[in-house]
Amino acid sequence: MQKIMTIFGTRPEAIKMAPVIKAIDANPDTTPIVVLTGQHKEMLQQVLDIFDIHPDADLKVMARQQTLSQITSKVILGLDPVLDEHRPDLVLVHGDTTTTMAAGLSAFYHQIPVGHVEAGLRTWDKYSPYPEEMNRMLTDDIADLYFAPTQLSKDNLLQEHHPESRIFITGNTAIDALKYTVHADYHHPVLEAIPQGHKFILLTMHRRENQGQAMRNTFTAIRNVVLATPDLDVIYPVHLSPRVQQVAHEIFDDVEGVHLIEPLDVTDFHGLASQSYFIMTDSGGVQEEAPSLNKPVLVLRDSTERPEGVTAGTLKVIGTETEAVRNAMTELLNDQREYRAMSTAVNPYGDGHAAERIVAICRDYISGKLRHPGM
Ligand code: UD1
Ligand code: UDP
Numbered sequence: 001m002q003k004i005m006t007i008f009g010t011r012p013e014a015i016k017m018a019p020v021i022k023a024i025d026a027n028p029d030t031t032p033i034v035v036l037t038g039q040h041k042e043m044l045q046q047v048l049d050i051f052d053i054h055p056d057a058d059l060k061v062m063a064r065q066q067t068l069s070q071i072t073s074k075v076i077l078g079l080d081p082v083l084d085e086h087r088p089d090l091v092l093v094h095g096d097t098t099t100t101m102a103a104g105l106s107a108f109y110h111q112i113p114v115g116h117v118e119a120g121l122r123t124w125d126k127y128s129p130y131p132e133e134m135n136r137m138l139t140d141d142i143a144d145l146y147f148a149p150t151q152l153s154k155d156n157l158l159q160e161h162h163p164e165s166r167i168f169i170t171g172n173t174a175i176d177a178l179k180y181t182v183h184a185d186y187h188h189p190v191l192e193a194i195p196q197g198h199k200f201i202l203l204t205m206h207r208r209e210n211q212g213q214a215m216r217n218t219f220t221a222i223r224n225v226v227l228a229t230p231d232l233d234v235i236y237p238v239h240l241s242p243r244v245q246q247v248a249h250e251i252f253d254d255v256e257g258v259h260l261i262e263p264l265d266v267t268d269f270h271g272l273a274s275q276s277y278f279i280m281t282d283s284g285g286v287q288e289e290a291p292s293l294n295k296p297v298l299v300l301r302d303s304t305e306r307p308e309g310v311t312a313g314t315l316k317v318i319g320t321e322t323e324a325v326r327n328a329m330t331e332l333l334n335d336q337r338e339y340r341a342m343s344t345a346v347n348p349y350g351d352g353h354a355a356e357r358i359v360a361i362c363r364d365y366i367s368g369k370l371r372h373p374g375m
Pocket of ligand 1: 040
């Protein structure tokens with residue numbers, strides 16, 4: 001039996017690795033070993049509960065407001081005995097967090113091959129998003145197998161001279177995850193606080209490069225638009241980072257139409273997203289999910305590594321200046337033609353079978369049978 005170890009530590013990695021773990025488990029030739037770094041705690045546990053995932057090891061590295069160096073060094077040191085004990089045939093990491101990069105490096109130090117799920121996303125600006133752009137570039141330097149969600153991410157990898165024979169376009173496992181979470185008859189108690197006839201926007205914002213002034217500017221714009229629009233509410237599940245919590249409460253606590261709630265489990269998040277009028281976010285994963293949910297997204301960043309969603313018409317990158325955010329919100333609230341165009345785009349991130357493809361490729365790689373299928 002081939003042993004495939006998945007290592008992850010934050011909410012989005014868990015959501016997008018969950019379908020891969022299920023597919024490893026379902027394949028008769030492979031068995032999953034699930035290792036958590038515990039970079040997140042409550043927000044990670046929510047995902048494990050929803051997908052019924054039981055970890056084999058947990059490094060529990062989370063501490064309030066720790067530095068990137070602390071996370072990195074704790075993960076690398078913590079993985080030494082875990083990798084020694086299990087000796088997997090292959091390690092899979094996902095995306096671009098500090099867990100991703102440190103776990104990839106750790107596996108390399110143990111001379112265990114590394115597969116990078118969601119490889120090849122780029123903005124080509126090492127501080128945007130920070131530190132994720134560098135994390136994913138370093139992970140791609142370490143990796144032996146590249147699971148690129150789209151042709152564009154494959155092209156990015158080729159531009160950096162990664163070997164074509166090791167790059168596979170699989171689609172994004174975020175779309176696979178939606179099959180487990182989206183239900184038509186969804187209800188959440190926060191909806192009872194929204195008056196009949198009101199629209200609501202679903203908001204998330206957490207990125208490090210946005211913490212501080214960019215977040216203040218954005219929240220001020222949203223506050224002003226809500227105060228000026230009688231039938232508009234905002235639901236904001238606030239990330240548990242103290243740097244985010246503090247600014248969110250400072251700017252929104254006295255605004256009746258803004259509902260600050262705890263981070264939602266992913267079923268609730270997708271349920272509320274499906275019922276929202278539109279979404280405002282700086283999240284990466286949410287940009288991938290929105291086209292499948294038929295929701296326009298105003299992206300609260302200066303650049304995106306997911307331009308496929310912009311091309312498809314679902315995403316609009318609006319930055320974080322107060323005036324720009326206000327104008328973009330007002331336009332989308334008032335311009336029905338723009339709204340319709342943004343909510344009817346076609347999902348460019350795959351067919352929901354990425355995880356099965358990834359596991360089939362891993363199996364062939366481990367058994368030495370890998371031939372490039374030219375996908
Ligand atoms: C991390 C990732 C980011 C990803 C995000 C997803 C890095 C550097 N950043 O950012 O790429 O987009 O996760 O959400 O890898 N906290 C809790 N409980 C939790 C989770 C977080 O209390 O379950 C608090 C802790 O005080 C923690 C802080 O949030 O120190 C920040 O967490 P951290 O993992 O350092 O960064 P994120 O901003 O979550
Ligand atoms: N999400 C969630 N609950 C929330 C907010 C987001 O389950 O309250 C999900 C969302 O559907 C997406 C993922 O978390 O799948 C995105 O995670 P996050 O925004 O934390 O990280 P990023 O994708 O930016 O790295």
